[in-house]
Amino acid sequence: xxxxxxxxxxxxIEAHGRPEREVYLDLENSGLIFEEALNxxxxxxxxSGYGHPSITHKPGWSSxxxxxxxxxxxxxxxxARDGEVxxxxxxxxxxxxxxxxxxxxxxxxxxxxxSSIEHLSVKFPAERLQELGFRxxxxxxDDEGFVNLDYLSDQIDEEALMVSVAAINHEIGTxxxxxxxxxxxxxxxxxxxxxxxxxxxxxxxxxxxxKLEIDIASFSGHKIHAPKGVGALYVRDGIKLEPIIHGQLSxxxxxxxxxxxxxxxxxxxxxxIFRENFDNYREKMKNLRDILIGGILSQIDDxxxxxxxxxxxAVDNVNVSFLGCEGEAxxxxxxxxxxxxxxxxxxxxxxxxxxxxxxxxKRPYEIAHGSILMKTSPLHGEKxxxxxxxxxxKAVERVRSIAPKGVV
Amino acid sequence: xxxLFRNPKNLGKIKDADASATAGSLACGDxxxxxxxxxxxxEKIIEASFESYGCAANIAASSILTELIKEKYLxxxxxxxxxxxxxxxxxxxxxxxxxxxxxxxxxxxxxxxxYKNRERPEWLPEELTPEERQALEEEELMNILGxxxxxxxxxxxxxxx
Ligand SMILES: Cc1ncc(COP(=O)(O)O)c(C=O)c1O
Numbered sequence: 001x002x003x004x005x006x007x008x009x010x011x012x013i014e015a016h017g018r019p020e021r022e023v024y025l026d027l028e029n030s031g032l033i034f035e036e037a038l039n040x041x042x043x044x045x046x047x048s049g050y051g052h053p054s055i056t057h058k059p060g061w062s063s064x065x066x067x068x069x070x071x072x073x074x075x076x077x078x079x080a081r082d083g084e085v086x087x088x089x090x091x092x093x094x095x096x097x098x099x100x101x102x103x104x105x106x107x108x109x110x111x112x113x114x115s116s117i118e119h120l121s122v123k124f125p126a127e128r129l130q131e132l133g134f135r136x137x138x139x140x141x142d143d144e145g146f147v148n149l150d151y152l153s154d155q156i157d158e159e160a161l162m163v164s165v166a167a168i169n170h171e172i173g174t175x176x177x178x179x180x181x182x183x184x185x186x187x188x189x190x191x192x193x194x195x196x197x198x199x200x201x202x203x204x205x206x207x208x209x210x211k212l213e214i215d216i217a218s219f220s221g222h223k224i225h226a227p228k229g230v231g232a233l234y235v236r237d238g239i240k241l242e243p244i245i246h247g248q249l250s251x252x253x254x255x256x257x258x259x260x261x262x263x264x265x266x267x268x269x270x271x272x273i274f275r276e277n278f279d280n281y282r283e284k285m286k287n288l289r290d291i292l293i294g295g296i297l298s299q300i301d302d303x304x305x306x307x308x309x310x311x312x313x314a315v316d317n318v319n320v321s322f323l324g325c326e327g328e329a330x331x332x333x334x335x336x337x338x339x340x341x342x343x344x345x346x347x348x349x350x351x352x353x354x355x356x357x358x359x360x361x362k363r364p365y366e367i368a369h370g371s372i373l374m375k376t377s378p379l380h381g382e383k384x385x386x387x388x389x390x391x392x393x394k395a396v397e398r399v400r401s402i403a404p405k406g407v408v
Numbered sequence: 409x410x411x412l413f414r415n416p417k418n419l420g421k422i423k424d425a426d427a428s429a430t431a432g433s434l435a436c437g438d439x440x441x442x443x444x445x446x447x448x449x450x451e452k453i454i455e456a457s458f459e460s461y462g463c464a465a466n467i468a469a470s471s472i473l474t475e476l477i478k479e480k481y482l483x484x485x486x487x488x489x490x491x492x493x494x495x496x497x498x499x500x501x502x503x504x505x506x507x508x509x510x511x512x513x514x515x516x517x518x519x520x521x522x523y524k525n526r527e528r529p530e531w532l533p534e535e536l537t538p539e540e541r542q543a544l545e546e547e548e549l550m551n552i553l554g555x556x557x558x559x560x561x562x563x564x565x566x567x568x569x
Contacts (some may be wrong), residue, residue, distance in 0.1 A: 326463060328463035369434075403442045406428065
């Protein structure tokens with residue numbers, strides 16, 4: 001069975017031939033590592049990070065040194081004045097630890113409040129807790145994805161365990177006003193804990209946890225061109241969490257097992273690179289984003305931008321819908337042309353439901369099914385974006401030509 | 409399958425089609441229209457084509473189905489199952505089976521449409537066949553899902569156990 005599948009896959013890959021150029025824009029779903037981060041990972045495996053960081057020998061101490069440096073690096077990048085960082089095996093795991101770990105530590109508060117556009121690694125753990133007797137409230141958002149602060153305020157009381165809102169939405173790039181959210185929550189109940197999924201915010205928007213009243217935040221390595229399979233959770237001093245997986249003691253109280261030091265070292269390197277080039281990279285991503293969005297809206301009919309515009313939108317996010325053009329077919333057509341993107345169409349979600357984020361901002365089904373998500377990065381150049389744009393114009397035309405007429 | 413997506417056979421509308429029908433809808437993200445040209449005397453399909461708003465598997469399924477029914481008598485075409493369509497494509501993955509179901513559903517609707525103003529042959533059951541019902545259910549399911557999701561997305565939701 002697997003043999004059959006893999007030979008089909010081989011045929012599928014070979015059918016692509018050699019496109020003129022390849023542009024990977026599916027950074028939402030992974031891919032692309034900084035060369036320096038990869039070198040750091042290799043160096044760590046070979047020389048400095050292969051030992052277990054809690055064992056008392058030189059390779060252990062060397063690993064521990066890398067681990068502590070990485071924690072310092074992240075804390076300083078997000079300008080946190082206190083608190084700790086726990087490394088996990090992914091952003092998904094960090095989000096699960098934040099939500100499940102908090103529920104385990106404070107079982108007397110039974111209400112969990114999340115926005116209606118959270119990443120599934122926040123939404124699903126919350127729904128799991130609901131099965132265990134917690135209440136989950138979803139805060140509605142406006143048609144650009146900004147949470148309704150009045151509604152949020154109404155939900156906060158001494159029953160509320162936590163509020164979780166992503167700093168930047170992964171699909172439509174909404175840059176939330178975390179300060180306003182924190183003010184609303186603290187104003188009603190200072191004990192309610194505030195979590196933010198900052199996986200897509202790191203490196204894209206200034207984060208200042210010294211000033212922000214945020215208690216817990218999640219991060220993911222591969223979202224900043226670090227290795228995959230490494231994430232982190234920032235936990236402010238005084239916030240009580242319980243581990244959610246159990247095993248052999250490690251150097252981190254909230255996470256058991258052998259820390260993946262080489263990936264953590266690569267993550268740390270990527271943080272350094274983003275910190276050193278922060279303004280520069282942001283400018284670059286934004287410029288490429290605007291070339292792509294501008295080109296699409298001016299060259300393709302019946303194209304709509306999903307999410308906010310300008311500075312309220314993440315610098316890297318391009319999410320557009322093409323009427324009468326089914327999104328999954330478009331991802332395949334673009335793949336044949338060397339441009340790699342993802343879609344919010346039901347067919348790509350594996351559940352036959354289109355993206356819950358697009359539905360939450362009240363996009364009609366037709367628009368949700370025809371949506372394409374792309375992200376620009378410091379690793380792209382203008383030539384890449386121009387190529388992608390040219391292919392996009394042709395691909396939309398072709399997929400539309402297959403559809404029954406009168407659909408558009 | 410990718411080849412059929414890249415170079416679909418029988419794509420496009422037949423202007424003077426003797427029958428056509430659609431299954432699925434824009435809202436559910438999958439929609440197939442089948443066009444048939446039929447020889448009046450022999451009831452043989454002389455030409456079949458499709459248009460599709462859907463994923464790559466959907467396009468491939470419609471393409472292969474229209475290939476399968478060409479030169480077939482309507483009675484034979486009626487008997488083609490989505491299982492056959494899936495097998496022809498080397499096995500559709502389970503998440504894509506509904507593409508085959510919709511394609512066959514559209515074809516059966518088109519055949520019924522052909523007999524709308526003609527005498528119904530004996531082989532054509534009055535009742536909906538399981539496969540047609542499946543296509544209907546598929547559409548209904550997606551519509552219900554659509555309404556449910558729409559409701560969730562337009563009003564603040566409180567989820568309680
Ligand atoms: C907002 C957000 N949260 C969480 C995650 C999950 O991170 P990981 O892929 O490391 O599990 C992602 C990654 O796609 C994300 O975009």
